[in-house]
Amino acid sequence: MRILGIETSCDETGVALYDTEGGLLAHALHTQIALHAEYGGVVPELASRDHVRRIVPLVEDVARQAGLTLNEIDGVAYTQGPGLAGALLVGAGFASALAMALDKPVIGVHHLEGHLLSPLLSTAAPVFPFVALLVSGGHTQLYLVRSVGDYELLGDTLDDAAGEAFDKTAQLLGLPYPGGPALARLAQLGRPDRFHLPRPLIDAPHLDFSFSGLKTAVLTLVRRQERNGVFDEQARVDIACAFESAVVDVLVSKSVRGVEKTGYSRLVVAGGVGANHTLRKRLHEEATTRKIQIYFPETAFCTDNGAMIALAGALRLTKGARNYAFTVRPRWSLTELRGVETNI
Ligand code: KG4
Ligand code: ZN
Numbered sequence: 562m563r564i565l566g567i568e569t570s571c572d573e574t575g576v577a578l579y580d581t582e583g584g585l586l587a588h589a590l591h592t593q594i595a596l597h598a599e600y601g602g603v604v605p606e607l608a609s610r611d612h613v614r615r616i617v618p619l620v621e622d623v624a625r626q627a628g629l630t631l632n633e634i635d636g637v638a639y640t641q642g643p644g645l646a647g648a649l650l651v652g653a654g655f656a657s658a659l660a661m662a663l664d665k666p667v668i669g670v671h672h673l674e675g676h677l678l679s680p681l682l683s684t685a686a687p688v689f690p691f692v693a694l695l696v697s698g699g700h701t702q703l704y705l706v707r708s709v710g711d712y713e714l715l716g717d718t719l720d721d722a723a724g725e726a727f728d729k730t731a732q733l734l735g736l737p738y739p740g741g742p743a744l745a746r747l748a749q750l751g752r753p754d755r756f757h758l759p760r761p762l763i764d765a766p767h768l769d770f771s772f773s774g775l776k777t778a779v780l781t782l783v784r785r786q787e788r789n790g791v792f793d794e795q796a797r798v799d800i801a802c803a804f805e806s807a808v809v810d811v812l813v814s815k816s817v818r819g820v821e822k823t824g825y826s827r828l829v830v831a832g833g834v835g836a837n838h839t840l841r842k843r844l845h846e847e848a849t850t851r852k853i854q855i856y857f858p859e860t861a862f863c864t865d866n867g868a869m870i871a872l873a874g875a876l877r878l879t880k881g882a883r884n885y886a887f888t889v890r891p892r893w894s895l896t897e898l899r900g901v902e903t904n905i
Pocket of ligand 2: 672676697698832833864865
């Protein structure tokens with residue numbers, strides 16, 4: 562079954578073709594970074610309009626790459642939520658209209674399910690069950706994943722998500738949008754031990770996260786450096802490094818405890834912050850020591866993309882799931898999903 566996947570939940574238009582036999586056939590992405598940069602963050606109305614402009618050329622591009630006509634696809638999957646309502650509506654409207662015109666099934670996919678299942682795009686894919694650390698711009702969560710759609714929440718953020726903390730801290734350090742990757746690049750040059758920042762909830766018995774206090778600690782530190790006239794380039798670099806190191810410590814510690822608590826041996830890391838080099842390195846080290854098998858999506862599939870939506874849609878469409886409702890769900894909890902039986 563060949564499924565066209567459409568992702569338009571935020572500031573990236575992602576399109577891909579996934580074949581249940583042959584894997585990922587083609588994918589294409591347009592990022593709106595340049596469009597939103599001058600505003601310092603995503604402007605929802607501009608995001609929706611840009612998705613409208615990009616979606617048709619991207620679909621044509623993907624079909625061309627795969628050497629297929631649209632008549633040769635067997636179904637369409639789109640991100641139904643969570644995300645920006647107007648942006649989601651572009652993907653939902655396009656996918657539903659295309660499916661109707663082709664007389665093919667269509668399904669709305671949960672964006673976080675896409676992230677969670679994205680390591681299955683790799684050749685060395687994990688098998689169920691596993692523990693998943695989902696670290697995106699809006700979510701920092703640990704899940705116990707038994708099968709497609711069977712997700713038990715083990716831990717959640719009580720305030721800011723890790724990605725959000727990266728973005729806000731980057732702004733404090735004067736870095737341009739999108740802050741997370743820019744802060745990570747800066748941190749590579751710094752010393753993690755010059756400034757000590759808190760590791761919120763690291764010793765708490767539960768698996769919840771909290772990152773807003775860390776952001777405040779950075780603000781206090783920056784202000785102190787400014788007052789003392791020593792907020793120079795080296796200070797920015799070392800603060801970025803101290804911040805990244807604090808977030809990574811918390812994420813690593815909670816993930817390892819999550820795995821140990823469930824008695825499972827597999828850990829999957831997904832979502833934009835999963836692209837972070839230091840996080841990947843530290844998790845690899847811990848996993849090796851503790852005999853945990855660890856799985857990351859390829860870096861390109863950590864951040865938003867159409868491939869994860871095509872994959873998640875394919876896993877549901879092959880089991881007969883359909884959805885012609887053409888509704889979007891800007892707010893939608895992953896634990897509301899119903900499971901499907903799969904062979905993976
Ligand atoms: O999963 P994603 O692409 O979009 C959402 O669904 O939210 O995640 C975006 C988040 C942003 O907060 C971005 O700053 C963060 O992921 N991010 C990173 C890195 N690359 C993206 N954070 C830290 N280090 C990175 N290399
Ligand atoms: Zn995402």
